[in-house]
């Protein structure tokens with residue numbers, strides 16, 4: 388279990404479509420988890436902007452891969468970080484240089500940088516660490532129920 | 546997985562998994578009696594087949610009624626997910642399948658349901674697997690029995706045929722030391738009396754045939770994953786960490802994290818082994834589970850009364866109920882099973898095998914059946930039935946010696962159960 392706790396209400400709000408998500412560290416290999424996540428979110432109606440210097444200029448998911456967040460010219464709502472924890476802080480600092488700034492920073496499962504999270508929160512951003520937006524989306528919007536997973540959602544409403 | 550408010554057991558046993566039906570508003574979970582499901586479009590179909598999206602394809606893999614039961618049991622056990630199976634025995638194979646390759650072995654408790662002893666000592670050999678049986682009161686012996694091909698540890702919480710409860714925390718410690726998952730068959734306890742994950746177990750299996758359904762109507766099983774076993778740490782279980790050829794080289798643990806075992810259970814286990822739970826079975830079990838806590842309380846209360854009465858009866862040699870103060874496991878029950886030691890126990894009749902057979906022939910309220918966990922009280926002479934395939938040593942170790950009768954105490958009036966046993970004992974020992 389993650390030691391970070393976020394309410395379902397907050398996560399549901401953060402994952403409203405449509406939004407633009409910059410995926411930092413996105414792989415172009417279709418069996419890598421980052422590709423899986425981005426493709427899923429794109430299918431759900433999010434716009435994905437791939438960021439990965441290793442694949443800059445290549446096409447993935449119908450979008451051109453950019454080398455850094457600084458190259459993005461459209462407003463971004465969420466920066467989703469698919470990098471190891473030790474590289475996450477630098478990505479957060481780059482995100483804070485964007486104008487307009489993104490509203491949300493997501494760090495994937497296992498990605499944690501509490502100091503960077505505090506820097507972003509100080510600038511008014513919302514930060515989620517150690518979570519996958521795909522899993523949370525699937526859990527909150529009824530999809531994981533279809534696989535028999537414990538969603539934690541109890542409701543007598545339609 | 547959720548950080549939202551947690552609910553009590555009695556609320557979850559009714560509500561977990563079952564929101565009103567989105568298509569009709571039906572409040573009770575409908576029986577979705579369908580084999581296949583229409584795809585929205587080609588992209589949706591491709592995403593489902595690639596495991597990029599969760600949804601319904603074909604009822605060998607997933608079904609809306611079964612999914613409600615899976616989520617309900619996963620929730621009550623405190624796990625991340627569950628896979629429904631056609632029986633408890635199917636669930637055991639489904640639990641082992643992702644862990645084992647030919648040449649691999651498990652360490653299992655000697656105190657198991659007789660059918661499980663047979664499954665592990667005979668049938669799994671045909672897959673090239675094997676089991677070593679060890680006294681689980683001796684944690685050091687478990688460790689000593691393990692080798693580099695040991696891939697799991699298996700035991701029951703409250704054991705069938707009764708009289709023994711496992712100290713799960715001490716076994717979990719051994720499992721962690723060996724870097725293998727501890728699988729607990731929680732059939733006789735149900736999550737109401739014991740949640741093995743709270744004691745450090747990694748996987749739980751159930752025969753939902755028993756207390757979860759409660760009325761003796763359907764056979765079913767379930768495998769529950771805690772999500773707490775790190776498959777990559779020691780890397781002993783290749784199916785969960787290595788590229789899966791049938792899914793373009795996808796690695797389950799890398800892709801699905803704590804949900805890897807459940808995804809594997811659906812995408813490989815049910816897909817290729819096909820030991821699927823039927824929607825009608827899931828429906829019956831869902832109905833039963835709505836009253837699980839109420840029934841278990843009464844089962845335990847009645848078992849205490851009947852066991853205490855038997856223990857004082859001169860026609861009875863001994864009673865093995867772990868809930869009795871005289872049990873050698875009384876302290877363990879108090880500490881690890883505070884809501885009770887279940888409703889399953891054995892007693893030895895003076896007069897041995899012959900008297901046991903006569904006793905079983907003379908009961909009127911107790912039913913002579915090979916089952917447990919029914920609302921009805923049940924009786925069986927294990928040595929001549931369920932444990933017949935075992936050697937005398939195995940029978941003894943499993944608590945099913947020839948002079949022993951097993952009771953599964955139901956939720957009738959305890960006084961009537963005692964009267965019935967009284968007259969049958971009189972007939973058996975006259």
Ligand SMILES: Cc1ncc(COP(=O)(O)O)c(C=O)c1O
Nearest residue numbers: 632633634658705732752754765
């Ligand atoms: C403890 C236990 N585990 C597993 C099983 C097997 O379950 P099923 O009969 O549903 O295959 C039984 C059945 O008696 C049992 O008592």
